Structure formats: C-alpha cells, structure tokens
Amino acid sequence: xxxxxxxxxxxxxxxxxxxxxxxxxxxxxxxxxxxxxxxxxxxxxxxxxxxxxxxxxxxxxxxxxxxxxxxxxxxxxxxxxxxxxxxxxxxxxxxxxxxxxxxxxxxxxxxxxxxxxxxxxxxxxxxxxxxxxxxxxxxxxxxxxxxxxxxxxxxxxxxxxxxxxxxxxxxxxxxxxxxxxxxxxxxxxxxxxxxxxxxxxxxxxxxxxxxxxxxxxxxxxxxxxxxxxxxxxxxxxxxxxxxxxxxxxxxxxxxxxxxxxxxxxxxxxxxxxxxxxxxxxxxxxxxxxxxxxxxxxxxxxxxxxxxxxxxxxxxxxxxxxxxxxxxxxxxxxxxxxxxxxxxxxxxxxxxxxxxxxxxxxxxxxxxxxxxxxxxxxxxxxxxxxxxxxxxxxxxx
Amino acid sequence: xxxxxxxxxxxxxxxxxxxxxxxxxxxxxxxxxxxxxxxxxxxxxxxxxxxxxxxxxxxxxxxxxxxxxxxxxxxxxxxxxxxxxxxxxxxxxxxxxxxxxxxxxxxxxxxxxxxxxxxxxxxxxxxxxxxxxxxxxxxxxxxxxxxxxxxxxxxxxxxxxxxxxxxxxxxxxxxxxxxxxxxxxxxxxxxxxxxxxxxxxxxxxxxxxxxxxxxxxxxxxxxxxxxxxxxxxxxxxxxxxxxxxxxxxxxxxxxxxxxxxxxxxxxxxxxxxxxxxxxxxxxxxxxxxxxxxxxxxxxxxxxxxxxxxxxxxxxxxxxxxxxxxxxxxxxxxxxxxxxxxxxxxxxxxxxxxxxxxxxxxxxxxxxxxxxxxxxxxxxxxxxxxxxxxxxxxxxx
Numbered sequence: 047x048x049x050x051x052x053x054x055x056x057x058x059x060x061x062x063x064x065x066x067x068x069x070x071x072x073x074x075x076x077x078x079x080x081x082x083x084x085x086x087x088x089x090x091x092x093x094x095x096x097x098x099x100x101x102x103x104x105x106x107x108x109x110x111x112x113x114x115x116x117x118x119x120x121x122x123x124x125x126x127x128x129x130x131x132x133x134x135x136x137x138x139x140x141x142x143x144x145x146x147x148x149x150x151x152x153x154x155x156x157x158x159x160x161x162x163x164x165x166x167x168x169x170x171x172x173x174x175x176x177x178x179x180x181x182x183x184x185x186x187x188x189x190x191x192x193x194x195x196x197x198x199x200x201x202x203x204x205x206x207x208x209x210x211x212x213x214x215x216x217x218x219x220x221x222x223x224x225x226x227x228x229x230x231x232x233x234x235x236x237x238x239x240x241x242x243x244x245x246x247x248x249x250x251x252x253x254x255x256x257x258x259x260x261x262x263x264x265x266x267x268x269x270x271x272x273x274x275x276x277x278x279x280x281x282x283x284x285x286x287x288x289x290x291x292x293x294x295x296x297x298x299x300x301x302x303x304x305x306x307x308x309x310x311x312x313x314x315x316x317x318x319x320x321x322x323x324x325x326x327x328x329x330x331x332x333x334x335x336x337x338x339x340x341x342x343x344x345x346x347x348x349x350x351x352x353x354x355x356x357x358x359x360x361x362x363x364x365x366x367x368x369x370x371x372x373x374x375x376x377x378x379x380x381x382x383x384x385x386x387x388x389x390x391x392x393x394x395x396x397x398x399x400x401x402x403x404x405x406x407x408x409x410x411x412x413x414x415x416x417x418x419x420x421x422x423x424x425x426x427x428x429x430x431x432x433x434x435x436x437x438x439x440x441x442x
Numbered sequence: 443x444x445x446x447x448x449x450x451x452x453x454x455x456x457x458x459x460x461x462x463x464x465x466x467x468x469x470x471x472x473x474x475x476x477x478x479x480x481x482x483x484x485x486x487x488x489x490x491x492x493x494x495x496x497x498x499x500x501x502x503x504x505x506x507x508x509x510x511x512x513x514x515x516x517x518x519x520x521x522x523x524x525x526x527x528x529x530x531x532x533x534x535x536x537x538x539x540x541x542x543x544x545x546x547x548x549x550x551x552x553x554x555x556x557x558x559x560x561x562x563x564x565x566x567x568x569x570x571x572x573x574x575x576x577x578x579x580x581x582x583x584x585x586x587x588x589x590x591x592x593x594x595x596x597x598x599x600x601x602x603x604x605x606x607x608x609x610x611x612x613x614x615x616x617x618x619x620x621x622x623x624x625x626x627x628x629x630x631x632x633x634x635x636x637x638x639x640x641x642x643x644x645x646x647x648x649x650x651x652x653x654x655x656x657x658x659x660x661x662x663x664x665x666x667x668x669x670x671x672x673x674x675x676x677x678x679x680x681x682x683x684x685x686x687x688x689x690x691x692x693x694x695x696x697x698x699x700x701x702x703x704x705x706x707x708x709x710x711x712x713x714x715x716x717x718x719x720x721x722x723x724x725x726x727x728x729x730x731x732x733x734x735x736x737x738x739x740x741x742x743x744x745x746x747x748x749x750x751x752x753x754x755x756x757x758x759x760x761x762x763x764x765x766x767x768x769x770x771x772x773x774x775x776x777x778x779x780x781x782x783x784x785x786x787x788x789x790x791x792x793x794x795x796x797x798x799x800x801x802x803x804x805x806x807x808x809x810x811x812x813x814x815x816x817x818x819x820x821x822x823x824x825x826x827x828x829x830x831x832x833x834x835x836x837x838x
Contacts, residue, residue, distance in 0.1 A: 048560065050708075092504060114489070116486070117484045154717065158716025183716055290721065
C-alpha cells in the first residue's frame with residue numbers, strides 16, 4: 047500500500063505546543079507564579095441559558111421512544127436549523143435558500159474537507175500571517191501554496207493585483223490572527239479578482255459576530271457577485287461559545303459552477319458519503335442561538351469579550367504601541383515593544399509579567415516582531431495582565 | 443479553478459431515495475395502509491438512562507463558568523473516553539494504548555477521511571454486495587476499485603486467494619448488508635494475505651455488539667498480526683443507539699508503518715488539521731456507554747433487537763427461505779421468495795403486505811435476487827410484518 051506522499055512535506059507546526067511547553071516549564075519552576083493566559087483563542091464564558099435549556103430539552107427527548115431521533119434525515123442538517131441560519135443572513139439583507147446551507151461540526155472540518163472538491167493542480171493563495179490549518183490542509187493534497195503579504199503597510203489587509211496567479215483564495219475577516227477587518231471595497235476587490243480569473247474564494251467568517259460597525263460586511267455575500275465566486279465558512283465557536291460543542295455552517299451558493307459542475311451538488315455528495323451530520327441535540331442548541339433570547343444572551347458574552355479587548359487596546363494606546371484588531375475582533379495583534387522579536391517578547395512577558403500570549407512569528411514570516419493577545423479571558427485577569435504588560439513595556 | 447474530475451465518475455446511488463419515493467407514492471395513494479418499515483438500518487429504541495443522565499450532567503456543566511469546556515484538548519478525544527474504549531477492548535483480551543484510539547463523530551466520517559492518508563495509485567478491494575459509501579469515497583479520489591464476490595456459495599464471506607491484487611481491503615463483519623460474520627480462521631486468512639502483500643485492512647466493526655457467540659471475533663485485533671496490517675473503525679450507532687448522537691472510534695495501532703511512515707502519526711496529523719473533535723457532552727455520553735450500568739442497559743436494547751431478528755429468522759426458517767445474518771447481526775439477508783428479483787419483490791411486498799425492506803440489488807451485482815430486512819423495528823410491528831410476509835410468500 048502506498049501512502050499519500052504529500053504528508054512528508056507537511057511542516058511540523060510547533061507554535062501552540064512550544065507555547066504550552068514553555069509555560070509548563072515556567073510554572074513548574076515557579077510554583078507561586080500567578081500566570082494569566084491570553085494566548086489560545088478559546089472562549090471562557092459558559093453556554094448561554096437559552097442554549098442550555100434547548101440542550102436539556104433535546105436530551106430529554108432522546109430518552110423517550112416518541113422523542114428519540116436517529117440518523118439525521120439529511121447530512122446537510124435539519125431544516126429547522128438551516129432555516130434559522132437563513133434567517134440570520136436575512137438580517138444582513140442576504141437571501142439564502144436552505145439548500146445552500148450545510149450544517150457542519152465546525153469551520154475547521156469544512157475548511158479542510160471542502161478541498162476534496164478541487165484538483166491538486168490548483169494554486170492556492172493564502173495571506174501571511176495566517177491560521178496554520180489553511181496551509182497544512184493544502185500541502186496534504188499536494189497543492190501549490192503562494193502567500194500574499196499582510197503587513198503594517200496594508201493594515202494587514204492585502205488586496206489583489208492583476209499579476210496575482212491563484213485559483214483558490216483564502217480570506218478570513220475579521221482576521222485570525224491580526225483582527226483586521228475588510229471593508230466593503232476591500233472584499234469587492236477580491237470578488238472582482240475572482241470573477242475575472244475564474245478563481246474561488248474561501249471566506250472564513252468565524253469572527254463575524256464581533257463586527258459592531260454596521261457599515262462593515264459580516265458576510266461576503268453582502269458584496270455583489272460573491273454568489274458566483276465564494277464559499278463562506280462560519281462557526282458558532284466564537285459567536286456562541288461552541289468551541290467544545292461543535293457546530294458551524296458552510297454556504298455553497300447554487301451559482302457556483304466550475305467545469306460545468308455545481309459545487310453545491312458536489313459538496314452535498316461529499317458530505318453524504320463521508321459525513322453523517324451534526325448530533326440532533328447540538329443542532330437544537332444551535333437553533334436556540336438564533337432565537338431572539340439566545341442571540342441577545344450570546345451578544346452579552348461578546349460584549350464582555352469586547353470590553354476585554356477595549357482594556358487591552360487602551361493599554362496599547364497609552365503605551366503608543368502599534369496594533370490591529372480589538373474593535374471588531376477578539377484578537378489584538380501588536381508590534382512587540384522594544385523592537386523585540388516575537389519569541390524574545392514571549393519569553394520576557396512570561397518570565398517578567400507571568401502573562402502568556404502567542405508569538406506572531408508562529409503564524410508566518412510577516413508575523414515576526416508581532417504578538418497576539420486574545421480578549422477571551424476573565425475581566426479581572428485581563429485587567430491585571432495589561433497592568434503587568436504596561437509595567438514591563440515601559441522598561442523596554 | 444479546476445475541480446476534482448473524479449467526481450464526474452461517481453455513480454448516483456438511488457437505492458434509499460428510490461425506496462423512499464416508492465413508499466411515499468404508495469402511501470399517498472393508499473392513505474389507510476398501515477405500512478411497516480424494516481428497511482433502513484436505523485435504531486428505534488431511545489438512548490439508555492445512563493447515557494441520558496450523563497448528557498444532562500454534561501449539559502449542566504457547560505452552563506457554568508467552572509464546568510464549561512471549550513476546545514477539546516486533543517482532536518483525538520478526551521483521555522476519559524479513550525481509556526473507556528481501551529477497557530472495552532481489554533474485555534476481549536486486546537490491549538490498546540489510548541494513543542492508538544481516535545474518538546470520531548462516527549464510522550462513516552472516518553471510513554471516508556482515512557483515505558486521505560493513501561495515494562490515489564492503490565487498488566482497493568471491496569466485497570460485493572457492500573455498503574455503498576466504501577465505493578464512492580474511493581471513486582472520489584480516483585482509486586481503482588475491484589470487487590470480491592460474496593455469494594451464497596461462500597456464505598457471503600469471501601476469502602482471499604493468492605492471485606488477488608489489492609492494496610486496501612475493506613472488511614465489514616458482522617456484515618452490512620448480509621449479516622454474515624467471519625470466524626477467527628476467516629479473519630486470520632485476510633490478515634495473512636495483508637501481511638504477505640503489504641496491504642492494509644480497513645475493518646468495519648460497527649455491528650460488533652450484536653455478536654453473541656464468544657468464539658467469534660468482535661475485533662480484528664483478536665487475530666495475531668492484525669496490529670501490523672489493520673485499522674479498525676467502530677461506532678456507537680448500533681451498540682448504543684447513537685445514530686443521531688454521533689460518536690465512534692478508530693484504532694490505528696503503532697505498528698502500522700508504510701513507506702517508513704507511521705499511520706498513527708499521519709492520522710493524528712490529518713485529524714488535528716481537518717477536525718476539531720467530538721462535542722464534550724457527546725464524549726461524556728459515550729463514556730457512560732462503557733460503564734457497567736450503561737453497558738447492561740445498551741445490551742437490553744440489543745437483546746430487544748435480537749429477539750426481533752429471531753422472529754424474522756423464525757418466519758424464514760418456517761418458509762424454508764435461504765438467509766444469512768439475524769443471529770450475530772441486526773440484518774437478515776434473504777433470497778427473494780418465488781425466484782423474484784430484488785425490486786420485483788420489493789414492489790410486491792410493499793403493495794401486497796405493506797412492508798418495506800431494502801432490495802439487495804442496491805448493494806451490488808451479487809445482491810440481485812436478495813433482500814435485506816432489519817431487526818431495528820418495534821416488536822409488535824416486526825411480528826405483524828413477518829406474518830404478512832409469510833402470507834405473501836406462501837402465494838409465490
């Protein structure tokens with residue numbers, strides 16, 4: 047049996063494991079240190095009451111002969127949830143048919159599995175810095191990966207130029223790790239590029255719920271023409287604290303046709319062959335997110351994280367440190383104080399301030415000299431972390 | 443952008459949709475007919491009390507700051523569940539390390555996604571008749587598919603011969619759709635074949651909990667040498683009624699090395715790139731299955747289905763109709779009475795007896811003239827269905 051040789055070419059990503067090891071080593075040798083973690087992008091607030099109630103109800107159903115639910119009637123998701131997602135898009139003026147909505151167990155699965163639909167002989171364009179899974183999933187299939195530079199000069203929001211040669215383009219806005227958000231004109235430039243070249247955009251909208259300016263797009267389909275060139279992948283992980291509950295959705299518009307084939311039909315075929323749907327109880331939980339009560343409870347948590355982001359950003363403003371994000375995003379992406387490189391600042395912040403962040407260099411070449419903090423902590427520890435951060439930065 | 447051209451070669455499988463359409467049409471034109479469905483392999487008994495309790499407890503945790511669980515620490519699954527699965531194997535005398543156990547959202551996902559690890563240039567051997575997703579998942583990747591005949595002559599349990607040229611071999615025992623079960627010698631013949639050729643076995647153990655004879659293997663690892671040539675894919679769908687709750691597990695032993703690469707390390711890399719783990723609450727539910735209380739409750743449901751299988755088999759015995767399965771399997775695979783072909787008997791059984799089964803021809807060439815009934819119905823309707831079946835068969 048011959049293995050997939052492309053696996054030999056995957057670079058080992060040691061980012062989060064190295065962070066974890068360094069923190070564990072420090073904690074072991076400094077047992078009294080009160081370490082505050084603003085590193086990993088995981089939520090900390092519990093599931094909201096509307097979601098918990100929906101889960102308990104659905105669990106109780108599953109224990110009775112009348113209420114029991116077996117195989118999900120369609121791998122694409124229960125109609126009740128696809129209609130709820132359609133309603134969410136309708137609030138942004140975007141009309142979707144439930145047949146265009148695929149319920150998933152999260153953005154990461156779909157971002158990886160969607161690649162099944164595309165030939166290995168495609169050029170993939172990925173911004174640098176970037177969420178590492180985009181790259182690995184393509185290297186596994188032997189696709190050519192090119193990078194487009196996200197730098198302070200373009201506000202970490204690169205735009206296409208006509209020379210750019212790409213078939214598949216990843217866009218994440220609000221961005222992980224930089225927190226930068228494309229405006230309507232920025233996304234329209236990418237849609238225009240894709241339509242002219244026959245490229246496909248893979249739009250990762252996982253952080254859309256953090257956008258508070260109504261003028262900023264929360265879905266690529268707010269841009270005219272996007273239905274003919276973009277798949278959107280979204281998740282309830284950050285919107286509703288579902289990182290451990292696992293539910294997302296992917297939009298594959300009917301207009302998407304390549305080589306005479308409908309991507310919607312291909313994705314349905316892929317999912318009905320290699321996926322069996324999201325648990326009934328989780329789909330009921332997700333449905334509750336989109337009720338008025340559930341949504342307002344989820345937005346309370348988002349507001350809580352937003353206030354953390356304001357605390358982080360406020361400290362950086364006071365210190366005069368360059369950063370992006372933190373307004374429409376749970377991530378703050380900052381230039382390391384004192385001209386330090388990413389890992390040097392990581393070590394210093396851990397050792398002198400007992401605060402953990404993520405070194406920007408771990409997200410790509412252009413991340414060197416930058417650092418990511420997240421707003422997903424507790425309020426008081428965020429405040430204290432930024433006090434310690436400021437005390438350290440003033441010495442650099 | 444170039445699509446994956448292999449998708450053009452996937453045969454449309456109309457089996458269950460055609461069954462569904464025919465039943466719907468008949469029901470519409472015969473509104474008073476009391477149709478009994480013994481077609482689709484879905485369970486009907488509710489989740490057992492131990493599982494329901496575990497789910498409620500886990501849901502309540504998720505609603506509190508102290509009990510909330512975010513990202514699953516490893517995509518491979520929580521240690522508590524991997525240890526529970528290891529304990530389940532230990533009861534069969536099979537020792538597994540938790541690092542060899544990968545918690546999944548079900549066998550179908552893993553059976554499809556595992557193929558990521560293998561080159562397109564491999565020959566895949568699949569028994570006919572077969573669960574259709576095995577074939578489709580390989581056609582999507584452009585692999586050569588060959589079939590090995592499962593027929594009444596070999597009791598629907600084909601054995602390898604030396605001429606057989608295959609790199610990847612699917613084995614499902616107890617089998618879907620035939621219900622036939624390999625004994626130790628049968629599996630040992632396949633293990634021997636794989637070891638001699640450097641092939642990999644993909645062993646689908648989804649129905650293992652139905653095996654009641656302790657002499658029959660419930661896992662391929664009961665066979666010596668299997669750790670060096672077999673991946674086992676299992677699911678709680680049939681064991682514990684998890685068809686709508688979604689949890690399974692895949693075993694990738696450390697000994698599996700091909701081209702110098704560890705399949706265990708490759709699968710971990712694949713899953714940590716394209717999967718984010720099974721919901722915490724579902725992993726707690728699965729853990730409860732493997733407690734003494736949960737297991738005994740699950741076995742009560744299995745016994746209930748087994749009694750249904752005995753009723754079906756008893757009727758066939760009385761009628762002198764050839765069948766396989768029904769003893770260590772929820773499926774009964776029978777020769778259509780009166781020498782009818784699969785779809786002719788399907789139509790007749792629907793129209794004259796108002797009973798729905800699955801035409802064997804839908805599972806492959808060797809399924810023609812056969813028919814699948816499932817033991818997953820309610821007791822009284824199973825009894826009545828078989829009474830009607832007998833009345834019809836006696837007229838043929």
